[in-house]
Amino acid sequence: MPSSIPSGSLGAGGPRSGPPAAEGPDGGRVSFGARLAAAMEARGALCVGIDPHPGLLAAWGLADDVQGLRTFSQTVLEAVAALAAAIKPQVALYERHGSAGLAVLEELLAASAQAEVLTIADAKRGDIGSTMAGYADAWLREGSALAADSVTLSPYLGFESLRPALDLAAANGRGVFVLALTSNPEGASVQHVGGSESVAKRIVQAAAQENQRYAAAALGSVGLVVGATVGNALRELDIDLAAVNGPILAPGLGAQGATGADMRATFGPAYPAVLGTSSRGILAAGPDIAALRAATVETLASLK
Numbered sequence: 001m002p003s004s005i006p007s008g009s010l011g012a013g014g015p016r017s018g019p020p021a022a023e024g025p026d027g028g029r030v031s032f033g034a035r036l037a038a039a040m041e042a043r044g045a046l047c048v049g050i051d052p053h054p055g056l057l058a059a060w061g062l063a064d065d066v067q068g069l070r071t072f073s074q075t076v077l078e079a080v081a082a083l084a085a086a087i088k089p090q091v092a093l094y095e096r097h098g099s100a101g102l103a104v105l106e107e108l109l110a111a112s113a114q115a116e117v118l119t120i121a122d123a124k125r126g127d128i129g130s131t132m133a134g135y136a137d138a139w140l141r142e143g144s145a146l147a148a149d150s151v152t153l154s155p156y157l158g159f160e161s162l163r164p165a166l167d168l169a170a171a172n173g174r175g176v177f178v179l180a181l182t183s184n185p186e187g188a189s190v191q192h193v194g195g196s197e198s199v200a201k202r203i204v205q206a207a208a209q210e211n212q213r214y215a216a217a218a219l220g221s222v223g224l225v226v227g228a229t230v231g232n233a234l235r236e237l238d239i240d241l242a243a244v245n246g247p248i249l250a251p252g253l254g255a256q257g258a259t260g261a262d263m264r265a266t267f268g269p270a271y272p273a274v275l276g277t278s279s280r281g282i283l284a285a286g287p288d289i290a291a292l293r294a295a296t297v298e299t300l301a302s303l304k
């Protein structure tokens with residue numbers, strides 16, 4: 001068993017058609033939105049979540065320790081790096097192993113960059129602006145050990161409190177996904193407040209403004225999280241996701257019950273910008289790499 005995630009041997013799952021190179025024509029990094037749009041075009045609109053729950057580690061015959069975590073992460077990356085538009089490690093499930101768990105996450109992020117698959121660190125960070133600058137530095141600064149292509153953010157201290165992350169992401173060709181309508185049923189008790197002028201609608205409008213501010217040509221780099229399970233909420237709350245011009249990360253596919261057909265009905269005209277994400281629904285097929293790939297291909301097909 002290797003002691004760290006190897007970077008050179010990953011993503012051997014089939015013909016490579018990865019995201020564009022990180023360097024733009026002016027020597028700067030191509031924006032996250034443009035890189036994600038290219039990856040979705042080339043591979044399809046699926047993000048595979050890497051959620052090393054204790055129960056999954058056990059089901060895979062792995063110990064609930066740092067070596068189990070590393071083997072799990074390495075196996076999923078090897079299986080899906082060439083198939084998925086992005087991977088989304090669930091940060092909480094690395095944090096629960098302490099500093100050694102975070103070191104495995106650092107290895108996974110570095111190996112994913114080598115394997116040319118985009119990363120979404122699902123950290124759901126949010127705090128007052130001065131502290132937010134610390135989170136931005138950790139997840140979005142060039143050279144940070146935990147730097148990912150993008151990170152999930154919670155706007156419930158006010159959208160503008162996210163400013164340090166929004167600005168650092170834009171400066172570095174990275175992206176963010178801001179929680180708007182989450183996939184869990186409890187989210188409605190906060191996010192639906194205000195009816196046709198709901199909290200969620202304000203978040204969506206703020207993200208749209210942000211993408212305009214940076215004059216995103218194709219797809220902006222300020223994305224939203226909208227659950228695949230939200231049903232009619234977008235219509236009930238009069239929310240126009242198509243106007244956001246940013247990617248919509250949609251958890252809830254698979255283990256939480258949503259299907260590709262549900263997603264097409266839920267998102268309507270915004271569907272081309274939707275990146276479905278599934279964790280347990282795909283991970284349950286492991287640890288066999290061929291089975292993980294088959295589950296990924298099947299999920300991808302359901303999204304077409």
Ligand SMILES: O=c1ccn([C@@H]2O[C@H](COP(=O)(O)O)[C@@H](O)[C@H]2O)c(=O)[nH]1
Binds near residue numbers: 225
């Ligand atoms: O609204 C949200 C935001 C984030 N998540 C995260 O996505 C995955 C879903 O896992 P499944 O196994 O596919 O259900 C998990 O990491 C959540 O924390 C979400 O579910 N809903």
